[in-house]
Amino acid sequence: MTLREDALYASYRRLERPLYNVLFRQLWQAEDCQDVIHDAYVRVWERRGKVEESTLDALVWTTALNLARNRLRWRRLWRPASLEEVADAPSTEGEAADFLASRRLREALRQLPATSRDVLLLVHFSGLRGAEIAAVLGIPAGTVASRKHHAMERLKTLLGDDRA
């Protein structure tokens, strides 16, 4: 039951994009997302003797989400929010519109309960089924649909927009 190196890389190729998209809506910084994805895979590789390839992707998801939560906690403790805002500030008019939309979404997602937000992002990006999402997040399988519904309704209210 030892994880093979090529299986690890195959998983990375499979999950890099969905992981990045989910993590970016939590961390909002490309470098941090890359670091979290990298660190998650390194941690899994360190425990390769206990990892089954059939559950590799789920383990990577769980590890990456935990690392992202830790990073957010660390940020709240040590880094003032204003610094993050400055770092993301747009430089052109076109970027300004994207920036404002991104900021609205960011604020809206921030106001969702953490698990509901995770469910919403995983449903949208991960390609995992409901039971798999439940396993990754450690929640009852039956609550995935209801949390997703709740999160979408709440997001609709917060964004006040019928586009989506």
Add this chain to the structure above:
Amino acid sequence: MRDLSPWLPDLDPPPGGLARLRRSVQIVRPQGYWRRVGIAACAMLVLASVGLPAALQRYRSQAELSEALRQAVQPVVPNGLQVVGGAAIALESGQPGVQLYLVQSARAAAAAPR
């Protein structure tokens, strides 16, 4: 709100992630490395705690005997030996004109059966 795509567009991850992971995987310690290091360190400690007192004791005995011998061969007393911190016991040599002495450290002499 059925489709989140306008709000959540699919983003491209920055390039170079896989190459970075490959580099890291090459330098990750083999599995159980730190456990093996810990076991080796504990074994060294156990060996040291058992072997060190014995080695010290052996060294001390040899040092005491060397000191007793050094004093014994110094001709301080005519026709005799002077040993401080030890004992010189005269033995039968079996040859005329030859005197044998058993020189011991004080501790070894005290422990010897009479």
